[in-house]
Amino acid sequence: MELGGNGGFHGYRRLPQNSSAGTKAPEISMEMPPQMNQTPNTNSVTDDTECTVREQDRFMPIANVIRIMRKILPPHAKISDDAKETIQECVSEFIGFITSEANDRCQREQRKTITAEDVLWAMSKLGFDDYIEPLTLYLHRYREYDGGERGSLTGEPLVKRAVDPGTYGFMTFPPVPFPMAPHHGFFGAPPMNGFLKDPSNAGPSQAAVAGIDPPHCKEQGLELLNGGGK
Amino acid sequence: MKRAGTYSGILSGGISGKTGPHLLPLARIKKIMKQSSDDVKMISGEAPIVFSKACELLIEEITKRAWNITVQGKRRTICKEDVASAVITTDTFDFLVNLVSDSANSQESPRP
Numbered sequence: 371m372e373l374g375g376n377g378g379f380h381g382y383r384r385l386p387q388n389s390s391a392g393t394k395a396p397e398i399s400m401e402m403p404p405q406m407n408q409t410p411n412t413n414s415v416t417d418d419t420e421c422t423v424r425e426q427d428r429f430m431p432i433a434n435v436i437r438i439m440r441k442i443l444p445p446h447a448k449i450s451d452d453a454k455e456t457i458q459e460c461v462s463e464f465i466g467f468i469t470s471e472a473n474d475r476c477q478r479e480q481r482k483t484i485t486a487e488d489v490l491w492a493m494s495k496l497g498f499d500d501y502i503e504p505l506t507l508y509l510h511r512y513r514e515y516d517g518g519e520r521g522s523l524t525g526e527p528l529v530k531r532a533v534d535p536g537t538y539g540f541m542t543f544p545p546v547p548f549p550m551a552p553h554h555g556f557f558g559a560p561p562m563n564g565f566l567k568d569p570s571n572a573g574p575s576q577a578a579v580a581g582i583d584p585p586h587c588k589e590q591g592l593e594l595l596n597g598g599g600k
Numbered sequence: 601m602k603r604a605g606t607y608s609g610i611l612s613g614g615i616s617g618k619t620g621p622h623l624l625p626l627a628r629i630k631k632i633m634k635q636s637s638d639d640v641k642m643i644s645g646e647a648p649i650v651f652s653k654a655c656e657l658l659i660e661e662i663t664k665r666a667w668n669i670t671v672q673g674k675r676r677t678i679c680k681e682d683v684a685s686a687v688i689t690t691d692t693f694d695f696l697v698n699l700v701s702d703s704a705n706s707q708e709s710p711r712p
Binding site for chain 2: 427428429430431434435437438439441442443446447448449450452453455456457459460461462463464465466467468469470472473477482483484485486488489490493496497498501504505508512513
């Protein structure tokens with residue numbers, strides 16, 4: 371049941387290895403092509419389990435795939451199991467397809483590392499132009515967020531507020547109120563609860579918190595942070 | 601893969617709207633990237649992150665298109681054939697055509 375030769379795509383490369391499986395562990399490691407050494411082989415297991423392990427390695431976890439599908443489907447929509455699996459396979463094929471193209475470009479330019487830019491270029495070349503803009507935005511935000519987190523705790527690039535977050539020991543104060551019950555405390559953040567329960571700020575602060583509506587949180591919150599509720 | 605806790609997850613969600621905990625595991629993405637070709641050597645840290653979002657977009661697109669076909673057929677369950685139709689009718693998904701027809705007909709040998 372060899373399904374190789376699909377235009378060079380990777381998905382079925384494991385099958386030749388399976389056909390030679392059934393031997394003991396040491397023999398497998400000697401027979402396998404170099405590429406297979408990169409994958410985590412649990413050589414000590416049986417054929418069936420080895421197939422299963424490799425199967426899992428080849429695809430995205432189905433739960434994650436389903437979650438993404440359900441996000442955009444109406445609540446009453448149902449998905450058959452084979453549809454889920456098909457999409458799971460499509461994702462892996464997509465990754466391989468784009469990576470091959472990106473890798474080719476790297477080799478042409480004599481670079482060893484596939485970068486995010488290579489991936490974006492490959493997607494654009496292979497017809498996924500519509501993805502480029504949201505991906506570029508995503509990447510920029512990721513770089514900002516992650517760079518901010520690692521760089522310092524101020525989170526300045528992310529939130530332009532006159533807050534001194536150094537005092538509170540975490541990154542930043544979210545500008546957008548999010549759906550957490552106000553009565554849990556300040557956006558449910560334990561450190562803030564501790565701060566508010568400070569006896570010196572007890573009265574007015576707690577009253578202010580109790581009366582907070584999410585849309586007003588940010589301003590009142592910042593006032594409390596800055597002055598402890600004057 | 602870093603798993604953001606509730607607060608930082610909300611934090612990042614509130615700031616950027618989309619970044620933060622990734623919906624797809626980065627290590628798995630990297631593994632699949634390496635499987636695509638023998639000579640994939642090194643992968644930057646950001647490449648799997650771009651892929652995690654790209655795969656999300658892909659899943660959403662295929663799902664939307666498949667669902668449209670399901671609805672046209674007055675059904676509520678997306679079946680494999682709906683996915684196959686969605687793939688076949690979309691130009692950018694040409695690379696998936698063999699995959700969906702193989703899935704549908706696993707007994708047949710692939711067309712040359």
